[in-house]
Each structure stands twice: as structure tokens, then as C-alpha cells.
Amino acid sequence: MGDARRDWRTWRAATEEALYGAEGFFRTQAPAAHFRTSVHVSPAFAAALARLARTVGARTVVDVGAGRGELLRALHDLDPGLRLVGVEVAERPAGLPEAVRWTADLPEEVDGLLVANEWLDDIPVDVAELDEARVPRLVEVDAATGDERLGTPVGEEDLAWLAEWWPLADGPPGARAEIGRPRDLAWAEVVRRLRSGLALAVDYGHVRWRRPPAGTLRGYRSGRPVAPVPDRSCDITAHVAVDSVARAGERAGAGQTVLTSQRAALTALGVDAARPPLALAGTDPVGYLGALSRAGEAAELVAPGGLGDFWWLAQTSFPGPGARAVDLRQALGEPDPPTALSPSPSGRTEASGRTPRSVG
Template sequence: MDTALYGEHGFYRRGERPAHHFRTSVHASDVFAEALLSLLAEVDAALGHPDPFDLVDMGAGGGELVSRLLSLAPAELAVRLRPHGVDLSPRPADLPGRVEWSDTPPDKITGLVVANEWLDNVPLDVAELTPDGPRLLLVDPATGEESLGGPVTGEDAAWLERWWPLRRPGDRAEVGRPRDEAWASVVSRLAAGTAVAIDYAHTSPADRPCHGTLTAYRDGRPAAPVPDGSCDITAHVALDACAAAGEAAGAAETTLTTQRAALMSLGVTGRRPPLDLARTDPRAYLTRLSRAGQEAELIDPHGLGGFGWLAQSVPPR
């Protein structure tokens, strides 16, 4: 998975933009960026309006989110923003000059980190339970043929036992320890502020699917997760395990919820405008109706609204 996504000829090393292959909340509507701007303002106030205020976009892809937040920020906040896109892809040609771009986050962050659909692309191993215990799943990158490899041992075995215990032969699990470590690395860089992970997720051992979630996308359609570099390979994130790793890395406050609940708390309701407005101001009615549709998509519990949101904060010291 690591080679297929990030190797010399990997999917993301080629400069692929996620928007060309799958739809995220960022690409669905500007309402998403507007809601995150409200969150950014809340964090800014809680930190006492620091200068500079770091805005870090993990897995920034084409840089759409960090660019939009920069353009939406009011002047007083924009002048203090230090925007930073983090991705292994090359710097987008149309990225605003103010936005820093690197393959690792800053060592010290005071502000807000947003990781929208980043953790699901952190490479991991898949394990399958056999009568002799969990064994690694191997996939031939040329044919997609699956076979079983060696046993799962050490820290990975301990992770499975704690977070995704397998019960019946044939059951599969994605070993999420690399995601925990990646998230902990982000939280540990917070001098003060909040880090938010937004992703396809399951949030308890009872919630884990018995055959795992590994899948792939190519040109906007689901594809077989063959690690040949031609597709985006992804798997849902055990956000409860990431939360525990974040707390171990220094997070003092943790909120684990859904995108629907999080966005509604930020003012995204999907509420339709009153019909009377259609008679008195048809243009305004259509504008508000369009926005209501965009909001509804973002908070749909069976779609984007069902995503997990993990927010962890480190207070000023």
C-alpha cells in the first residue's frame, strides 16, 4: 500500500488530485470551508488571538481547503494566518504564494490542524484470522491475487487484541497502528490549539466490520484495491484508537463525534427557506434553497454527515 500510494511511481507521487478520483466534503461545497472558518475563529479566540496563527492542512491534495480558508478569513485574522499545506504530492501550481507546502507538518504548531480524509490513506497492513492465529494478507500488485503471509506479531498483534479482536477464521482487520502513530505525531506538535481528523471511520471494536473496509477509487468509481499505483487505496479509520494515541501524545481535551453533529454545532442545518420568500424575493429564495441543499449533503447521516470527527486540543501553557 505504501509503495502503491507513495513510492517512486505511486498514485500520489504522480501529482494526482483527489478531486479527479473521489468527492470529499471540500469538493462538495464551499459551505464546508465556511464551517471550518467558524471553528478556526473559535480556536483563535480560545488561544487569545496569537500572531502568527498556524493553519495546517494535512493531506492537502490540491490545496483547495487551505486556499479557500485563506480567502474567506476576515482581514484581521487573515493577516495573522500562517497557512501550511502538507502532502507528498508536488506543490500545486495554482496555490497562493503565502501558503507554505511541505511533506511534513511544522515542528511546532499554534493554531488549527485539519486532516480531512488524510488518515484513511496512511498505509497499513491487513490481517486475516486463521486457525493458527492472525496472519498478514499479501496482494500481488500485478494480478491482485491474494495469499496469506506470516503471522501478525509484536505491536501489531497487541493493537489487534486491544482495538480489533478477530473472532472467527476468515475475519479480517486493518491494523491501524500506523494511523495512531501518524495522528500522535500531529498532536505532539501542538504547542497550543486543536487538531481535527475527519474521515471514514468506525469508533469502537463492536463497530468494526468483520471483513474490513479496504477499497480503492479510480476516476470517480470504486475499484479493486490492487496495489499497482493506478488507484487510490483507502480503508476506514479506527478513530477511537487514534483518540487514545492523541491523548498519550498530550491532548487534554477530546471530542469524538460525527460530521453531522459537528457541522450542526457550527451552524450548518440544511434548513430550507420559508416558501413565502419564493413569492416576495424569488432570487433570494433560490439562493438560499441551493445553500440548503449543499448543507444537507454535508450533514446527511448516510453520506458525508456519517463521517467521524475527532477533535483534540492542547491548551496554552
């Protein structure tokens, strides 16, 4: 295919259209058919968030990037008195409890617990690559094939972001970075709307001292990782520069910040992966099997090298007069940042990522 017939776009523009355009992936596809998040792994995840809501005194939970409402259904079953809001570009899913509000836009103000579980990684970003002269250039992609070429030099604002958060200057030609500035802006907007309570982002990511040199761009289709081709047939995701997002929240007015692992946070919130005593199998075999199943699910939620290495970024607003103060360290335990890295299917080394759906 000659270049004259191709539609070259930056990765950010191509992914925006592929995921959120009129016929985009998240408008037309059920995400759970393509990948699993912690919500799908175990009801213990929703139970932990319900406990966190109680701890911070939240009677409202806002789920940003709500998929098909799986977390909201689970929270409604656990505590029907919670005011629940789903934020998602897709139409309201059938069978969602009537009490759940469904909207395409962030609420103007949030008083309560706002959860963004694997939302930031799906905010499209541009990809930069050093050319032979070691100039950072935007990578362009052909949406039909996933083929790439180098485009124009990176603009001033994105160059400043790279210099602060993902320096390429000392790298060899071909070194790549995903420019996380759109995610910083999106999270800053979340924090600015938080009037009281807690904003929580749960995602796979990395920090400045351990950025993956080849980047983390990847796709998911039908339960399996695939090459990231922005043709609307798959989810396209890249890991989150969580330290940059945290600083953006602080600059937007966050009162407290805790950056920790899902393993540490869920353990502090009562998720227990311990196997039941074997003696229970002799006295209550059905109860033993149920407890064993729940322990297995909990173990997956906190597993090193998997979901347990997801980052939890929790930030509060500054409490106003008479507002309940939130102690994040008491709620989530002492911070325990993820450290595990694992090889991706493409052979890159990156922080552990989203869990493919088991397909049969």
C-alpha cells in the first residue's frame, strides 16, 4: 500500500477515534469480552471499595470508565443505600439498577469516593521516538495496518513533559516514550471537581526511575493481547506514568496523596488470600470449597507480577470547615510501591499489565 493511500495520524489522534469515535471500541464493544479487570476477578474488589467508602465517610461512589456497570452492580448489592454514578461513553447498560445514575460526563462536583479503575491507561497518548539525530519526533500510525513512521518534532509543551517525566535526551536512536500529559490534565480535572472525599485511580504503570525504554503500547482483543492497531477492533492501552499523574493532582489542589500497590491497599482493606484450614474439608466440604474459591480469587487480586502490582493513587481534597478529615495512611496502610516488572508478549520489559480474559 503506497503512502498516498494511507491515513497517517499521531497515535493519540488515531487511538481517540478508534476507542471513542462514533463507532469506537468503547461505544460498541463490551470491554469484559476482551479483558478482565479486578472487578471481574472477584467480588472482594467491590467489597474493599465499599469498605473504603465507609472509611472515608462517602455515601456517593462515582465510577469513571464504568464499562457495563459491573462495579456499580456489585456495590449496589453490597450497600443499596449508596448513591452510585457511572461515567461512560457507552449507552446505559440493560438491567442496571434504576437508582444508578449513568452519564457520559464527569459530575461538576464530587462529594464522596471517585474510582477510576483502569481508566487512565485508556486515555490516548502520543508516542515520541528519537530519530537518528536524536531529535524526539511524534510517531505516526496507519489505522488500517498499524504500520508506523516518524512525523514532526514533538511540540514545546510535550517536550517539557518529556524533560520532566520521561527524558529521552540520553537515549539511543529509536528510544521511545509515551507522552502522558493528556492523562495528567484529565486527572487534574478530576481532582478539581472533588469537593470532599477521595479520588482513587487504579492502574498499571511506572515511575520516572523505571520507565520502559521501548514503551508499553499494546492491544487486547477477544481475551488475548494483540498488536495495537487503531482500527476499532481492539482496546489500545499504554501504562500510566503514575508519578506524573500524582503531581498533576497535587498541582490541582489535592490535600493528601498516597501512591501504593494494590496488594498493600487491598490487604489493608481486609482482602484475605489465606487458604481455609484443611480440616474444614472434613467437617464442611461445601463450605471448604467455597472458601477455597474465594481465597483463590483474592490471591489473584494481590498476586505479585499481576494485579497485586497495580498502582493505587489516592488523593483527597482539602477538607472545608466541618468536613470529615480522611487519613489515607490509616485507610490504605503504609505505602508499598510496586516493583515487579514482567516481560510482555511483545518481548518488551514493562510493569505487569491488564489481565486477558480467559477464553475457552
